Amino acid sequence: MKARVVVTLKNGVLDPQGNAIEGALDALSFQGIQSVRQGKVFDVELDTDDADEARKTLTAICEKLLANTVIEDFEINL
Amino acid sequence: MKARVVVTLKNGVLDPQGNAIEGALDALSFQGIQSVRQGKVFDVELDTDDADEARKTLTAICEKLLANTVIEDFEINL
Numbered sequence: 001m002k003a004r005v006v007v008t009l010k011n012g013v014l015d016p017q018g019n020a021i022e023g024a025l026d027a028l029s030f031q032g033i034q035s036v037r038q039g040k041v042f043d044v045e046l047d048t049d050d051a052d053e054a055r056k057t058l059t060a061i062c063e064k065l066l067a068n069t070v071i072e073d074f075e076i077n078l
Numbered sequence: 079m080k081a082r083v084v085v086t087l088k089n090g091v092l093d094p095q096g097n098a099i100e101g102a103l104d105a106l107s108f109q110g111i112q113s114v115r116q117g118k119v120f121d122v123e124l125d126t127d128d129a130d131e132a133r134k135t136l137t138a139i140c141e142k143l144l145a146n147t148v149i150e151d152f153e154i155n156l
Binding site for chain 2: 006008018021024025028030031032033034035036037038039040041042043044045046047048057060061064065066
């Protein structure tokens, strides 16, 4: 089965990439953007078709490799 | 309003970051992962509350700044 994992910075953590994008949008004269925050997305293909098992595996993978849980949150979408 | 933009590599485009993650998962003895592809996610806050206008602005931003449409696809979720 396919799953999408989204890793985003926690609220309050500085996001220099997002700030750079806001600056670039200003420079390109885009109006009406209040804020931009950047994160990462991972499209994972798993052998299993069992949603519970997939969620368990992906949670372990996020905690161990994909996300830094001190400063980042992760979401698993199956 | 808030919107989430997801930028992913098109099918067939090599993804060295995704391959590195697959290698790391192997090294960490995670089983049952067929493939991983990495993309980017942008959480954007817009002034407007009009979905059509937001979609139009975000499409322009993606085409001009956030995505390289030769090798990347983008999705806008409002």
